[in-house]
Amino acid sequence: MGSDLILLVEDDPDDEELTRTCLKAHHIGRIHTVRDGAEAIAYLDDPHHEMPRVVLLDIKLPKLNGLEVLRRIRAQPRTEFLPVVIMTSSKQESDRVSSYRSGANSFVTKPIDFDAFRDAVQQLGIYWVGLNETTYH
Amino acid sequence: MTGISTPLPFSDSQILNLSYDAIFLLDMSGVILFWNRGAKEMYGFEPSEAVSQVSHELLHTKFPLPLPRILERLERNGRWSGELVHTTRDGRQLIISAQWSLQRDGSGRPIGILEVNRDVTQQRITEREHARLAALVECSHDAIISKSLDGIIETWNSGAEQLYGYSRSEAVGHSINMIVPPELAGEETDILNDVRKGGRAQQFDTVRVRKDGTPLDVSLTIFPIRDSSARVIGASHVARDITERKRFENQIRAINESLERRVAERTRELQETNRELESFSYSVSHDLRSPLRSIDGFSRLLLEESLPNLDERAIERLHRIRAATGRMGQLIDALLDLSRLSRAEMRHEQVGLSTLATQIAHELEHSAPERRVTFTIQPNLTATGDSRLLRVLLENLLGNAFKFTAKAPEAVIEFGSRVQNAEEILFVKDNGVGFDMQYAGELFVPFQRLHNRTEFEGTGVGLATVRRIVARHGGRIWAEAAPDSGATFYFTLGNPMEVKWEAI
Numbered sequence: 001m002g003s004d005l006i007l008l009v010e011d012d013p014d015d016e017e018l019t020r021t022c023l024k025a026h027h028i029g030r031i032h033t034v035r036d037g038a039e040a041i042a043y044l045d046d047p048h049h050e051m052p053r054v055v056l057l058d059i060k061l062p063k064l065n066g067l068e069v070l071r072r073i074r075a076q077p078r079t080e081f082l083p084v085v086i087m088t089s090s091k092q093e094s095d096r097v098s099s100y101r102s103g104a105n106s107f108v109t110k111p112i113d114f115d116a117f118r119d120a121v122q123q124l125g126i127y128w129v130g131l132n133e134t135t136y137h
Numbered sequence: 138m139t140g141i142s143t144p145l146p147f148s149d150s151q152i153l154n155l156s157y158d159a160i161f162l163l164d165m166s167g168v169i170l171f172w173n174r175g176a177k178e179m180y181g182f183e184p185s186e187a188v189s190q191v192s193h194e195l196l197h198t199k200f201p202l203p204l205p206r207i208l209e210r211l212e213r214n215g216r217w218s219g220e221l222v223h224t225t226r227d228g229r230q231l232i233i234s235a236q237w238s239l240q241r242d243g244s245g246r247p248i249g250i251l252e253v254n255r256d257v258t259q260q261r262i263t264e265r266e267h268a269r270l271a272a273l274v275e276c277s278h279d280a281i282i283s284k285s286l287d288g289i290i291e292t293w294n295s296g297a298e299q300l301y302g303y304s305r306s307e308a309v310g311h312s313i314n315m316i317v318p319p320e321l322a323g324e325e326t327d328i329l330n331d332v333r334k335g336g337r338a339q340q341f342d343t344v345r346v347r348k349d350g351t352p353l354d355v356s357l358t359i360f361p362i363r364d365s366s367a368r369v370i371g372a373s374h375v376a377r378d379i380t381e382r383k384r385f386e387n388q389i390r391a392i393n394e395s396l397e398r399r400v401a402e403r404t405r406e407l408q409e410t411n412r413e414l415e416s417f418s419y420s421v422s423h424d425l426r427s428p429l430r431s432i433d434g435f436s437r438l439l440l441e442e443s444l445p446n447l448d449e450r451a452i453e454r455l456h457r458i459r460a461a462t463g464r465m466g467q468l469i470d471a472l473l474d475l476s477r478l479s480r481a482e483m484r485h486e487q488v489g490l491s492t493l494a495t496q497i498a499h500e501l502e503h504s505a506p507e508r509r510v511t512f513t514i515q516p517n518l519t520a521t522g523d524s525r526l527l528r529v530l531l532e533n534l535l536g537n538a539f540k541f542t543a544k545a546p547e548a549v550i551e552f553g554s555r556v557q558n559a560e561e562i563l564f565v566k567d568n569g570v571g572f573d574m575q576y577a578g579e580l581f582v583p584f585q586r587l588h589n590r591t592e593f594e595g596t597g598v599g600l601a602t603v604r605r606i607v608a609r610h611g612g613r614i615w616a617e618a619a620p621d622s623g624a625t626f627y628f629t630l631g632n633p634m635e636v637k638w639e640a641i
Binding site for chain 2: 012014015018021059060088089090091092110111112113114115117
């Protein structure tokens with residue numbers, strides 16, 4: 001329950017670096033990064049791995065896209081209620097719809113402006129790691 | 138009187154009066170001596186009017202031969218018969234079948250003529266009518282056939298000879314089934330059963346077969362034939378060769394089918410292109426934004442983390458990098474909006490333009506509370522179209538007017554309409570900086586700007602967006618302006634129609 005681990009599913013090392021920097025500045029959680037959808041599923045499927053407090057998931061990912069990863073997370077009893085925040089560059093309405101339909105807890109468009117981006121990431125961290133409580137089977 | 142063996146209780150003249158024929162007796166100069174009742178009824182003259190008159194004068198007789206030659210034959214043969222035309226007392230002309238007999242005295246000298254006349258006018262008219270009809274039937278290119286209720290061919294015109302290849306003698310007396318192709322066997326039986334049951338005329342396209350075995354497309358018309366008491370005694374069969382028509386019909390069908398195929402193909406291509414465009418704009422939205430975030434983010438981090446190592450110029454340049462990144466982000470968003478506009482499904486609804494304009498005016502006033510702007514919005518303007526698109530249109534036009542009046546001390550922005558040539562023309566008018574009309578052609582081109590960035594902000598996509606929305610509503614847009622004396626944008630919203638997407 002008390003984990004402060006964030007699973008960041010992000011193929012862009014720049015975005016990873018920016019996200020890390022923002023969270024570190026406020027000492028929010030620990031970050032484990034995976035680079036594509038298949039790696040995300042592999043991490044979560046392994047019971048030896050620490051269960052993260054929240055998954056920050058991009059949609060456009062190599063191999064398995066974010067929506068598919070989300071559906072698999074929801075299909076597994078172990079991760080059924082794991083908080084998943086979609087963080088994407090996309091502003092497409094269709095992406096919002098499919099994300100919520102697939103069981104996303106939240107949908108955030110990554111702003112281009114770094115100040116806005118930092119704001120968004122820090123608030124997400126504070127809320128999902130610091131405040132939100134989830135449940136496990 | 139030869140041939141009479143028993144004395145009769147009538148006089149000769151009484152007997153003659155019993156006849157329906159007109160009978161009269163003439164002397165050799167044509168003077169009427171006797172005029173029976175039949176003559177009176179046929180011609181209308183009383184015996185008292187007729188007797189003593191010269192018959193061909195009384196009746197205006199038209200002879201088939203000159204009278205002397207008729208008399209010559211009469212004298213030679215003792216009788217003559219032929220057709221004459223007589224005129225009745227009331228002026229009607231009758232065709233008369235006449236039989237003349239010569240009466241001689243004991244020494245053989247002619248002394249009188251007995252004329253027996255029968256009215257054959259009606260008969261001749263009917264005969265002529267028949268002849269005309271027969272000629273019509275005969276010269277028709279259509280096959281005109283009559284058949285008995287048992288399907289036996291009774292008449293066969295030359296059109297039928299031409300069409301089916303059988304001569305009259307080969308066809309008449311044979312079964313109509315000789316021209317029915319095997320796969321339609323029974324069709325004639327059905328037709329005749331229908332006729333027998335009192336069915337009316339039937340007309341349909343079918344196939345018959347020629348003597349040489351080749352099939353023939355025909356349009357067939359079947360009529361019942363009735364006798365004088367209206368009993369159905371057979372059927373007529375009028376057939377027209379429609380091979381040509383069928384050929385054209387098939388050609389037209391083939392053309393239509395290929396047209397439909399091509400339309401379907403094009404539609405598929407268009408859908409494919411739309412899908413490609415969709416995924417293209419998706420990529421643009423996602424992949425073009427990410428690097429911008431890196432540029433902006435790392436510039437910002439540089440400014441924060443390495444500030445002590447940066448001189449003023451470096452700091453200034455990093456700020457420029459960040460500003461450019463921001464603009465690029467806006468351009469990408471504007472571009473995506475524009476392409477979305479072109480592809481979005483159009484809705485057709487009643488839209489209150491005045492209400493929309495008023496809302497937008499309030500939003501604009503809110504965005505810059507320090508400015509003094511007077512909005513004049515004509516009430517109750519409506520249009521049929523897509524409310525989302527029309528909102529974007531007014532946002533752009535009113536937003537431009539708002540932007541370009543920023544330097545006017547008393548900004549006035551007007552939205553209204555006027556009717557010209559029975560067409561409603563809407564307009565947005567401002568008293569802002571305006572523009573030089575020689576650049577008016579560039580106004581609606583995407584990313585084309587008439588003012589530099591330091592003067593007025595913008596992506597250059599606004600009016601391109603407006604033009605596209607107007608086009609999708611089937612309307613036109615144009616502008617009038619002069620530098621420093623404001624601009625007016627006119628537009629119509631004609632018939633909303635599904636205008637295909639245009640390339641970005």
